[in-house]
Amino acid sequence: MAPLHDEKAADDSTQRPISNILFIIAMQTEASPLVNKFKLAEEPDSVFPKGVPWVRYNGKYKDLNINIVCPGKDTTLGVDCVGTVSASLLAYASIQALQPDLIINAGTAGGFKAKGASIGDVFLASDVAFHDRRIPIPVFDLYGVGCRKTFSTPNLAKELNLKVGKLSTGDSLDICAEDEAAILANDATIKDMEGAAIAYVGHLLNVPVLFLKAVTDIIDGDKPTSEEFLQNLNAVTIALDLAATKVVDFINGKSCSEL
Numbered sequence: 001m002a003p004l005h006d007e008k009a010a011d012d013s014t015q016r017p018i019s020n021i022l023f024i025i026a027m028q029t030e031a032s033p034l035v036n037k038f039k040l041a042e043e044p045d046s047v048f049p050k051g052v053p054w055v056r057y058n059g060k061y062k063d064l065n066i067n068i069v070c071p072g073k074d075t076t077l078g079v080d081c082v083g084t085v086s087a088s089l090l091a092y093a094s095i096q097a098l099q100p101d102l103i104i105n106a107g108t109a110g111g112f113k114a115k116g117a118s119i120g121d122v123f124l125a126s127d128v129a130f131h132d133r134r135i136p137i138p139v140f141d142l143y144g145v146g147c148r149k150t151f152s153t154p155n156l157a158k159e160l161n162l163k164v165g166k167l168s169t170g171d172s173l174d175i176c177a178e179d180e181a182a183i184l185a186n187d188a189t190i191k192d193m194e195g196a197a198i199a200y201v202g203h204l205l206n207v208p209v210l211f212l213k214a215v216t217d218i219i220d221g222d223k224p225t226s227e228e229f230l231q232n233l234n235a236v237t238i239a240l241d242l243a244a245t246k247v248v249d250f251i252n253g254k255s256c257s258e259l
């Protein structure tokens, strides 16, 4: 079956200049350089429900109002709330509260060298899908995979010379044989833990979403994923920060239809 297109996002709102951007970033380490770069301030009087760990940074950069939201630290374990559950809830609440013109889900990803990914590459995702939602019943199987084309940004990809590839999302950092087969079926170049979930929420609420993913580890390489991920996280975050800044500079003054 052909992937779903985000046509709902292609209405009149795509014609006016973008003024309000929402970054959704899972890890504090990934978010901090961008918060500093755009000179954003943490907003203590949260638009979010009392007691949630979600964090919001806000400020003006050029002609844009920028919010960066993070799911924050697990209230029991103190680690970043990575994964699809927190990402979906945060995306929903942030869209409701902040009414963004455009969402950018920026973060790190694993990459497949067989598909052309190298450490430090920054990809723009052309398609997203899940690889760990196995429902072997007709039609539910397709719902589980949730294959979706992302909001098309041909000018942005060309101008910034970004690599473009398909993104597959699941709730595990490591990979089992079933996930590997699904990722292969999804034709994915990169693998993350939030993208397809955020795409789902963007589609539900009619907000275009871009996916900017920097490669920290090579899944079909010879190093253990968690080791390689931790080893490269800080350096790769710098590449992500640079690319995200270029993306925002490109977006400034343009409408969604010009991307």
Ligand code: ADE
Pocket: 108, 109, 110, 111, 172, 173, 174, 191, 192, 193, 216, 217, 219, 225, 229
């Ligand atoms: N983020 C960074 N590396 C990843 C991987 N291998 N899988 C999922 N998310 C990631």
